[in-house]
Amino acid sequence: DAATDQMGKLNVLGAFDNMYFQQMPSQYPACALTARVRFERVEEGNHAIRIYIMDEDGASIGPKLDGNISVKIQDNVGTAMVNLILNMRGLEFKQFGKYRVDLAIDGNIQASLPLRVSQAPNRPSQHSIKPPEQTD
Numbered sequence: 001d002a003a004t005d006q007m008g009k010l011n012v013l014g015a016f017d018n019m020y021f022q023q024m025p026s027q028y029p030a031c032a033l034t035a036r037v038r039f040e041r042v043e044e045g046n047h048a049i050r051i052y053i054m055d056e057d058g059a060s061i062g063p064k065l066d067g068n069i070s071v072k073i074q075d076n077v078g079t080a081m082v083n084l085i086l087n088m089r090g091l092e093f094k095q096f097g098k099y100r101v102d103l104a105i106d107g108n109i110q111a112s113l114p115l116r117v118s119q120a121p122n123r124p125s126q127h128s129i130k131p132p133e134q135t136d
Contacts, residue, residue: 001013001014001030001031001032002030002031002032002087003032003034003085003087004085005085008081008083010034010036010083010085012032012034014031017113017114017116018115018116018117018118019093019115019116019117019118020117020118020119020120020121021093021117021118021119022119022120024093024094024095024096025092025093025095027091027092027093028088028090028091028093029089029090030087030088031088031091032085032087032088033051033053033065033084033086033088033101034083034084034085034086035051035103035111036081036083036084037081037082037084037103037110038080038081038082039071039079039081040078040079041073041078041079043071044071044072044073045070045071046068046069046070046071047068047069047070047105047106048067048068048105048106048107049065049067049068049069049084049103049104049105050064050065050066050103050104051064051065051084051086051101051102051103051104052064052065052066053091053099053100053102053115054099054100054101055094055095055097055099056097056098056099061091061092061093061094061099063086063088063091064086065084065085065086069082084103093117095117096117096118097116098114098115098116098117099115099116099117100112100113100115101113101115
């Protein structure tokens with residue numbers, strides 16, 4: 001639902017890979033894509049980063065994180081951790097189905113996670129729920 005980075009500490013509120021809507025098209029009010037990437041000493045330097053959401057047809061939907069990071073590894077540590085956060089508002093889905101979130105570093109996809117967008121199940125109305133029977 002939301003994410004922040006506080007001095008290298010990644011804070012994530014809510015985690016999901018299924019979204020439910022009553023009808024299409026629909027918008028999800030607010031959510032965040034996050035990734036925590038570890039780099040080894042041999043990977044020190046500049047890297048192109050891209051995070052994006054794709055539909056079943058391979059079309060990119062919504063905003064994407066597209067930028068560069070500079071990885072610097074301290075002498076007394078062999079690796080460095082980088083937190084990536086893409087906060088989104090009003091992410092629009094035009095149809096139910098399977099989507100995926102891709103993370104590419106230097107043009108190569110390093111991770112791909114599924115995201116399913118489904119129709120919300122019908123909930124029984126209050127009128128269809130019978131009150132418990134009274135016994136004397």
